[in-house]
Amino acid sequence: MASNSWQFAGDGDESDDDNFNPAPADMSDDENNDNDEEHNHNHRPAGKTVRQASSPVPDEEEEEEEHDEEEDARPAKRSRRDDHDEDEDEEQDEEENEEIDEEEEEEEEDEEDEDDVHGGNRRKRRNKDRRAAFFDIEAEVDDEDEGEDEVGDGEEIEDFIDNAHPDDIADSGRLNDDRRHRELDRRREMEASLDAEKQAEILRERYGKRAPARGYGDMAIVPRRLLLPSVEDPSIWAVRCKEGKEREVIFSIMRRIEERMGTKNEVPITAAFERGGVNSVMKGYIYVEAQRQNDILVALDGILNVYPRSNMHLVEIKDMPDLLRVIKTPNLEPGAWVRLKKPAKHAGDLAQVIDVTENGLEARVRFIPRLDYGVRDDPVFQADGKRKRPGVPGPRPPQRLFSEAEARKRHPRHLQGNPQTNSWNYNGDDFENGFQVKDIKIQQLEVKNVNPSLEEVTKFASGAEDGTENLDLKALAATLKDSAKSVAYVPGDIIEVYEGEQQGVIGKATNVQGDIVTLQVTEGDLAGRTIDVPNKGLRKRFRIGDHVKVIGGSRFRDEVGMVVKIVDDRVTLLTDQTNTEITVFSKDLREASDIGGQGSLGQYSLLDLVQLDATTVGCIVKVDRESVVVLDQNGDTKQVQPSQITNKLPKRKFAVAADRNGSEIRLDDVVREYGGQQRQGKIIHVHRSYIFLHTTTTNENAGVFVTRANGVTTVAAKGGRNTATAGPDLSSMNPALKRNPAANGKQMAAPRTFGPDRAINQTVVIRRGGHKGLLGIVKDTTDTHARVELHSKGKIITIPKADLSFKDKITGKTIDINQRGGSRGGFGGGGRGGGEFGSRTPMASGGSDRTPAWGSSRSTARTPAWNRDAGGSRTPAWNDGSRTVNPYDGSRTPYGGATAYGGIGSRTPAWHSGSRTPAPDGFGHGSKTPAWSAGSDSWGSKTPGYGASAPTPGASGDAWGYTPGAGGGNSSSAYDAPTPGGGLSAPTPGAALNAPTPGAYSAPTPAPVSAPTPGAWQGGWGSGDAVSAPTPGALGAPTPAAYYSAPTPAAYGGAAETPGGAPGYADDD
């Protein structure tokens, strides 16, 4: 389609052409008839149409002829058309035109048909045209040709659009028709009233140079929707280019187009454009309009920074208009806030627009200068002699208002100005009232998303001479409105749409999602409908009389007041507190609930506990602008100034009080008054015996009330805390206890458990707390807590083991899992459990009587353990054994009969398995074996001796003697055990320790031997180290062993035991 010939000719001689055709017509046609000329002017496109109709000519001669013909015909046609229809000139009516033309010029019609049908013909003709390109007349013809093409395209478009909007066009045509008639009449009258000279001038002006005007005629008339691209239009391809180089590329293309114009390889594109820019989404691309993709490759080949071969894609027709969409930059208004981009020193600083030039391209702004008055004036030349690169800012000086004094001090010469007006010129910059004032191009201003903060703005406001704050709310509003920071609407807000299609709609927000607010329309025709509207064009709507609260954005934040006036989105309210009128934006308001204020005043915020005087404390229940309302411990409310508050009492998280029942109550517990109004609330403060409670059931005093701690009962303790156990867990605080768990019965459990906790998977009932009575299964345990899956709620809670009561899965009977372990485990379990308890019993007893002996002999491994009562792993076991045994003895005994042991028969075997088995185990082969073996190794001879002796104590009539005794008399046995418990009296080692005793013994024995013995002992005891232990063991072992093996038990049997075990035995026997 786009042949080079016409392009060249058309481009080159366009103005000539333009003048050529119409001018003769105008001139020749009607000298006097202004009206006709008028029409002629108006109808220029029609002329084109005519030409178009006549244009398809086979060759130059014909064309020329035809041209003449056409010229002749034109006036006639025109007048006729005037009569017919004034509107025919419009491109959109060209079809009609064509019809008329066709009627009139039948011979041409044929040709046109032919033209339409045979595209090839046309091309041929074109070729001829090209041959004749150097004839003047050809230019004219070309123009016609071109006109034809252009109009032809227009036709296509119209067809295209016609189908879509048949009515539109007809309507607009008719409307225009009327309008034009009237306009014409008016002009005629007006022109008639002017004198001839003026008329002539007007005419000359109007028609002197017509080319541009003609363009305008076209532009003004055709609405954009008729210009939408069609398939006939050239396509647009997006071509990747280097970011930031878009403009250069376009200019390069321009250059190429011009350079190759008129040559054989003209650039075959019709247009190219970019929509780059730092923030543009279209950066990195240029868009090239051409008929074929290959044209672009040709056109862009070799141009820098553009990559047609790597990345090029076609823009869809429907997207084409969007490529050229232009969004208006909002005009700057004086007073608006902007941010500076350009002077690097001030980049990002807030500035206020003072004035804007008429064309809106430059603004005079004021901002707070950053001057150092030459303090950091570094020399222009750096040390290395290179000029410092400008625009590389060091640390920039802080923002400070201009100080004349400082400027004068430093650079008196550079300072000129007028103290009266407080305007200065310093170093070429202007300063007024301390602000720097400068003309800045708007491209160097950040106009959008300024988001001036209140602090920044107030700096400007307080700069006023008289000290008054003259904030221009309107300007601020305009600035803020543009900001991306959207107003937060919450469901329930009454919202008005003030912009866009749904302008005027009022509704209640039901949903807010991102920028889209869903409105339930409450007024107007749409009432009841739900519509989605963008956040942007919305504002909150209030009515006069509404009680509102300022929620942000202004210094009136947190004021509460009544709306007295609404102008657009500015709302004036009368504050409750000070009865002054303030004006804020509706977006900063929210319907106020009457519950006291939120927020804070200075360091004091709502619900804080404050000290009013030495004896009075109070809880802040309302915060006003300058005062707070306090509910004191006596239940009185008083309004106080912050200055009257002595200090704020920090929240004591661990403050504890006792409720009426003596249960511990703490912060966040829910309690109820026992008497009186039986108010219930959550404890927010505990102060001595007063507690401040917060309830949501009343708004009085912000829901806060005060009562005495001993007048409330616990409803629910936070976190289901066991309210029965008053006071902190002292045992956990006592380091001694921690190190010496022997003294603490509670901790006995630990050594008992091997492998998985037996509690796991047990069915339990919760005995205390919020979940009391619920049944569950233990899923997991720690030492102290269990995680219980509740049957009822299907959730897992963590609860102290102490609060659990274990149930048999089937029978539901309360059981003891430890005991259960025994029975469940059958032999293994029984063996283990029993072993543990049983074994120790005798050991304890054995220990008690034999301690020194054992200690001496086993000093290697055992000694520290023994010594260690406090830390040794054994000790608890011992203690445990000794002490635990009792209950289990007692309790197990019957069970023994009932369950596992029942099978075996009497308790005795149980005792066998229990006490005896471990006993030998312990003594002979168990953990102690090494000790013994060690002993036996070195003292081979003695081992048997020991063996012999060992049984003695182990079996030591005592242990066995009373053990069965314990078995025999249940009750007595229970008390029996204590004996070892008594033995337990850690004293055991102590007893051992009462080295004096052995010392005493040893003394009588050989002196040399005796000496080492205690020494060895001392060492062993004192160091308590496993390492050191062996040594004394080695030394000590033999010595005392020698003594004890035979004599000790025998000789001391009574004597030695007496101190340790005597009381116990005394009890027993």
Place this chain on the structure above:
Amino acid sequence: MSENYVAPGQQRYLRACMVCSIVMTYARFRDEGCPNCEDFLHLQGSPDQIDSCTSQVFEGIITIANPQRSWVAKWQRLDGYVKGVYATKVSGQLPDDVRTTLEDDGIQYIPRDGSATEAD
């Protein structure tokens, strides 16, 4: 030949006509005037007029190789203008008196700053 080409170094002097959006250097506006609007803007040789009727703030450069054929030109209402470099958007407003002149001349002024685009 390539009169419309502007070297990158010179692009800072570019201005766009607020009426037709053509982009040229200040010097060219001064020496030649606006090729499309000279009749009523009279930019040639009058810096004041150039200042008020052309703008340094413009975006989206378009090079129009063929104003008649190009859809871009048509859409931007540049068909009928000379070929050259145009801007998609020209910020700034024509002075009122110029506007009045335009109206008197029967020329419908289309603001190029985006304020009138989506009206139709």
